[in-house]
Amino acid sequence: MNGEKMLGDNSGIHTIDAHYVRDNLAAVYLIHEGNEAAIVETANLHSLPYVESMLADIGLDENSVKYIFLTHIHLDHAGGAGAYMAKFPHAKLVVHPRGARHMINPAVLEQSVIGVYGEDFVAKMYGKLQPIDQERLLVATDGFEIMLGNRQIICRHTPGHANHHIAIFDTKANAVFTGDVFGVCYPELINTSGERFIFPTTTPVNFDPDLMHQSINLIKNSGVDVFYPTHFGGVTNVVKYAEILHKMVDDFVVIAKACSDLPQTSEEICAKLDDYLWMKAQKFGIILDREQFRQSVGMDNQINAQGLMHWLSYC
Numbered sequence: 001m002n003g004e005k006m007l008g009d010n011s012g013i014h015t016i017d018a019h020y021v022r023d024n025l026a027a028v029y030l031i032h033e034g035n036e037a038a039i040v041e042t043a044n045l046h047s048l049p050y051v052e053s054m055l056a057d058i059g060l061d062e063n064s065v066k067y068i069f070l071t072h073i074h075l076d077h078a079g080g081a082g083a084y085m086a087k088f089p090h091a092k093l094v095v096h097p098r099g100a101r102h103m104i105n106p107a108v109l110e111q112s113v114i115g116v117y118g119e120d121f122v123a124k125m126y127g128k129l130q131p132i133d134q135e136r137l138l139v140a141t142d143g144f145e146i147m148l149g150n151r152q153i154i155c156r157h158t159p160g161h162a163n164h165h166i167a168i169f170d171t172k173a174n175a176v177f178t179g180d181v182f183g184v185c186y187p188e189l190i191n192t193s194g195e196r197f198i199f200p201t202t203t204p205v206n207f208d209p210d211l212m213h214q215s216i217n218l219i220k221n222s223g224v225d226v227f228y229p230t231h232f233g234g235v236t237n238v239v240k241y242a243e244i245l246h247k248m249v250d251d252f253v254v255i256a257k258a259c260s261d262l263p264q265t266s267e268e269i270c271a272k273l274d275d276y277l278w279m280k281a282q283k284f285g286i287i288l289d290r291e292q293f294r295q296s297v298g299m300d301n302q303i304n305a306q307g308l309m310h311w312l313s314y315c
Contacts, residue, residue, distance in 0.1 A: 012151070012172070013031055013032075013173055013175065013234070014029065014031075014032065015228070015233050016029070017050065018044070018050065019046070019047065020047060024233075025186070025232060026043045026047075026077075027041065027230055027231070027233060028040070028042065028047055030054055031153075032060070033149035033151040034149040036148050037065045037148075039051065039065060039069065039088075041070065041071060041077050041078075042070065042077070042078060042079065042084045044076075044125055047080055048083055048087060063089070065088035065091045066148060067092055067094055068081065069094045070093070070094070071166055071167065071178070071180070072096065072165040073099040073103070073162075077230055078095075078103070083130060085130070091136070092137070092138045093137050095137065095138075095139065095140060096139075096140055096157065098164035103132045103137060104133075104134050104137065105131055106131060107129075109129065140155040140166050142156060152171040153169065153171070154168075155168055156169065158178075158215035158219070159206070159214075159215060160210075160211035160213070160214065161202070163208075165179055166179070167215070169224065174223070174224050175226040175227070176222065176227050178229050178230075179230050180229070180231070181215045181216070181219075182219050182227055183198040183199055183200050183229060183241065184229060185197070185231065185232065186296055186297075188288065188296055189281070189286060189293075189297075191284055191287060197286055198235075198245060199248055199277055199280075199297070200212065200248050201303075201307075202252060202307035203306075204303070204306050204307040205307070205310050209252075209253050216242050216246060219242065220243075226238070227241070251276065256269055256309070256312055265309050265312070266305045267305070269305035269308050273305055274298070277293075277301070278290055278293060278294075281293055
């Protein structure tokens with residue numbers, strides 16, 4: 001199997017490794033209820049065969065998929081949306097109101113990513129982004145509800161990482177799919193007790209610490225048992241991790257402000273984030289050495305530094 005049923009035999013939630021950039025970096029989630037399925041996140045078009053394989057493993061096919069949810073439209077979450085919608089003919093795409101127009105016409109989104117990463121990288125990683133028929137979109141207002149068979153799914157607006165971000169609550173599993181607003185929690189970042197190390201993600205360009213705190217609290221106070229960050233896999237102890245994230249968000253802000261008058265601000269912030277997270281990881285009892293840890297989180301540090309630098313420009 002290319003994924004696994006997480007945290008309980010009857011949860012109906014399957015975690016599928018998208019094999020995006022590397023193993024265990026980005027997940028696609030499959031929710032299974034009777035003969036119906038919903039997908040959360042789409043990574044890129046190259047992840048689609050792994051989803052098809054999981055559907056086959058549980059006895060479903062492309063006609064079983066009724067909904068595809070995007071927590072937000074950053075391309076590691078939404079890059080495969082057009083290809084997925086073409087593959088699953090009966091599916092509706094559920095997306096934040098601010099993201100809907102970019103799914104109907106992805107040209108601006110595509111060009112903005114090309115401007116950062118280059119045309120060759122985008123072509124290799126995502127292919128040509130495919131537009132989605134407006135009639136197949138469902139715009140997720142705050143509190144938007146959908147039934148998947150007898151399973152109630154509720155979308156809540158959760159800004160702070162992106163202003164087009166939603167969290168997706170599965171009331172039957174008492175779980176929430178948190179995208180990027182409730183941190184990054186890679187499976188290799190564990191201590192000797194098997195606990196996961198977590199840290200915030202402050203990707204450009206919509207990081208807002210006050211809104212992120214509000215969204216973390218919304219999830220913390222929801223009473224869910226499990227959160228499923230896109231990066232990566234189901235995690236329990238929601239309240240504990242919420243408090244860790246609150247402290248880290250504040251610390252990230254302090255680090256950014258301390259670098260605000262320095263030349264090459266992004267590089268300075270990145271270096272300080274590297275030191276800060278390694279210090280936290282050591283206290284946590286991480287089983288990786290520093291070089292292994294840096295290999296795991298180094299790209300996140302660079303992107304987080306860029307997001308913090310952008311936030312400094314308008315805070």
